[in-house]
Amino acid sequence: MQTILEVRGLKRTFYKDKELFTAVNGISFEVKKGECLGLVGESGCGKSTTAKMITRLLEAEEGTIYLNGKEIQNLKGRKLRGIYDDIQMVFQTPQDSFDPRCKLGDGIMESMINHGMTRVKAKTRMLELMQMVELDSGFAERYPHQVSGGQCQRAAIARALAVEPSLIVLDEATSALDVTVQAQIVELLKKLQREMNLSMLLICHDLALVQNLCDRVLVMYQGNIVEEGTPDEVIQNPKEEYTKILIDSVL
Amino acid sequence: MDTFTETTRKEEAPLLDLQHVEISYNRIPVVHDMSLKMKPGEILGIVGESGSGKSTVIKAAMGLLGKNGAVTRGDIYYKGFNVLDAKGEELRRMRGPQMGMIFQNTGASLCPIRNIEEQLYESVLQHEEVSRQEIRDRALDLFDKMKLKDGARILKSYPFELSGGMNQRVGIMMAMVLKPKLLFADEPTSALDVTVQAQVVREMVHMRELFGTGIAIVTHNIGVVEYMADKVAVMYQGNLVEYGTVKDVIYNPQEAYTKKLIGSVLRINRG
Structure with missing residues (x-):
């Protein structure tokens, strides 16, 4: 299967109270054509920072991003604008x-x-x-x-x-919506994925949503990817302590 | 005049009793003919979508509707006392020791330039004549019951120095320190991470076990209601469409809207 997005060793640090804080600590993953990849984790684990680096809204300090096989992390000006033919974002509000x-x-x-x-x-x-x-x-x-x-x-x-676009990045796109409305948006995304063979990177903290929509899921914790697999594998047989806590927290 | 202190003796009266309540904003009714009763120590979940009137109901009971809002029909009784008749000083004395409230974003409802401890003293001293040391001990004891280790540091902090989850616990502590009989919680966990949400919800249930506090929680999270509530009220466009035990309403919904609402909840399949 064709790879739409490939990320290698992506890293970003911020200054928090004058101390260096690693938001994303050298993560690597890929998104295949027509695949929906989920990225879950608590606030501050680096999910949104990752999304912003992939979409070049934030500069990565280290690492490479390939979109449809082309390196995009150093593009500027007109060429940078060109990537938005292939990658689009949907935000929380x-x-x-x-x-x-x-x-x-x-x-x-x-x-x-x-x-x-x-x-x-x-x-x-x-x-x-x-x-x-x-x-x-x-x-x-x-x-x-x-x-x-x-x-x-x-x-x-x-x-x-x-x-x-070949890829859309949805950053908590359904989190602010009522459950009935969320269910409609989820149905819409499923339909679009089916009909247009759309690739999606779904960032959220709702495991039930991920299980419903995604083909594969990455669990992030403190800037690292701690677990990876199909949603059923991860939810029914979590390996990492953090993943277990996350699953137990679903009421 | 019937004052609250005289009627507290009516032990058999429901904790909260809404009778055919209509609430209007700028004379336009937004909540219609709402009736429900809460027993002491009961947890009631009020669910529905944005704008369905969930928050309006608890604001009305707390007398927080503001200038443009008013209860235009019906009555709201707290332990047999009509809270709509309460004014000024009387209402002030009830809010806190009798009926407490936790908001969605406690951090924003606190003063940003004073630390938690000073604001805690201020609020408790409005209602009780106790020493600061005793208030502090009670607060630390509550933090302890919520299994928060560094209570002393939290008390010394300013709201902006604390995370959202920590601020919500401060909100629970500040409400519970006055030991209210009834606690209103307006979306107390909606802005929190799932892991933190689960902790806060467990802590609220624990508070009921310890103090027998009745809790009316407004939320759009059916999972939270299913976990903690005894009864659930489903609101849709200002009407109470379904009201009953969690078992009846969530596992066997009767009304079309409730069925749609419950059907929309994504469930996790743990295998």
Whole structure:
């Protein structure tokens, strides 16, 4: 199977109270075509830092990132912008990731127009995407504050899909949503994965969600990957102490 | 006038009794005809989605609706005493020793420029005439019961120096130090990691075992309710759609919305 993302020895440190703190300590993993990889662990274990380094929103200090076989960690300017054709992100609070003064439809169209698509074409495509994420076309005319969290998250997923990326990184994308809405978003992601053979990196702390959606899971603890396997393997037969605590904490 | 101290003798009265309560914000009803009863020491879980009115109900019982909100119909009784009649001093005396509250983000509800210890003294001294040493001992004892080792350091800390989970424990300690009969908890674990959430939930159940405190917990986490509650109230668009024991409601839901809600909960398969 084709490898979409390959990460080797990724490392990042921060200063915390004037002391050096290693957020991500030389981790390596890969995401295959059409695979959904889960990344779980508690707050501060380095999950989001990893996501930010992969998407180049944060510089890695050491290590290499290959996206579709190309090294991306040293790209700059136009070439750096080019990687976002292949990799897109969905964040925890969708309302914050849309321009508050811009309608949702325009937010979704922006990336396509930046890629040289005409406004008319972009609009047609935007309406298709809205349909794909099961949003009524009327929502294109609304502002982020005029829709619910779940509707806004659907729009954020539509926006991520607009450029037809090979990988989307979902950072706690369902954590802020109500359970009923979360269930709908999970169904939507499953459908998209099936229909578009999308690769996903799902960052969350909800093991039940990971078991439901992911093909493989990595457990992170204090900047290191402590366990790896299929969700069933990891949940039913955890090897590391931390993984056991994490599983016992699911009420 | 009926004051709270006289009615505390009505031992047989329910701990909390909501009778056909309607709550409005700016004269628009947001909670309709809500009735429920809590026995002393009972844990009630109130579930539902954002905007369903869960938090509004406990705010009404605590008298925290603010200027724009009001109970427009029905009555709320605490041990047979109508809390809606309580005003000023009377309400102030009830909040704390009788009815305590824990918020979602205790760190934000504390003063950022004073340490935990000073704020603890201030809140306890509003209700009891005790020495600072005794308050300190009680606080450390509670931390001890929550199996937190360095209570003394926590007391000396400022809210921003503590993690979210630690701040929530401070919230539980500050509410429990007055030994309330009824504790309202508004999404007390929603902002926490699963591992920390599990600890906080266990500590709250432990507090009930130790002090017989009744707890009304608002949450959207069905797992938390299933673990700790005796009874559950399901709210949808301001209405109480289902109310009963955890066994009845969670394992055998009757209403369409409850079925959808329970069906949406992702379960972990431990094999």
